[in-house]
Amino acid sequence: MRKIGLTGGIGAGKSAVAKLLVSHGAVLVDSDLIAREVVAPGTPGLAAVVAEFGPGVLGPDGALDRPALGALVFADPERLAALNAIVHPLVRARSAELEAAADADAVVVHDVPLLAENGLQGLFDQVIVVDADEQVRLERLVELRGMAAAEAKARMAAQATREQRLAIADLVVENNGTEAELAAQVRTVWQRLTQPAR
Structure with a gap:
């Protein structure tokens, strides 16, 4: 079994990455x-x-x-x-x-929003960080989740900084682009997660 930690700031698209990983068999x-x-x-x-x-x-x-x-x-x-x-x-x-x-050979992905904040990276074989520019995240929270900009900024500020998250990342998925670009990145990540250890 491989234990993977998945995290990302609010609005980065972590849930979308989780769904894609599940579609590959996680x-x-x-x-x-x-x-x-x-x-x-x-x-x-x-x-x-x-x-x-x-x-x-x-x-x-x-x-x-x-x-x-x-x-x-x-x-x-x-x-x-x-x-x-x-x-x-x-x-x-x-x-x-x-x-x-x-199953014993499963890739188990733990979707943990506050992984960096709580210092949990040691619990996992690898950590995937979903990253997106702050402005992109803010726009998603306002447009897709209907948050007021002030509330969205407060939620973002209450989380770890982008730098703190990236510091614990073994793999980074950049999510500033299209759904197709995201899917392609996740395919590559899945291949890395499932290749036999050398």
Whole structure:
């Protein structure tokens, strides 16, 4: 089994790269998806978040109100650390379960948005960083995700710098161009990931 860490700043196109890798045969362990699972209604994770942050982080349906929680934690490093202390161990445990279920010869790609921020590169055989110019990322967040420019800039600023991410990269996928260019780069990356070790 080869364990690959996949990361990139918000708006860089990491999810698009993850989908392309899956189309080539990778097993995907998506930390964002798992982070949602572990705080779904009825989970111990959600109960712990409510105990820490209060019932104001719940929506009328009893599910986590992500914007309300985000407003509490994104501007406050201590509150963000408290949230991470609840969610990260749960995500790691579930990720390990999914990885253990993969075939022995699988390429398991862990999609980890905060890989650089949390110094997790040592957990993987190789790290792929999806990189895009800041202006391109900003435009994607505003146009494709409907974020206000100020919110998009704040989210970008809360993450590792481009330099910090590139410093831990074994492979870099540049995503400033077309979908076809991205697909071609990912094909090359997949060949490198699956060639026998010399």
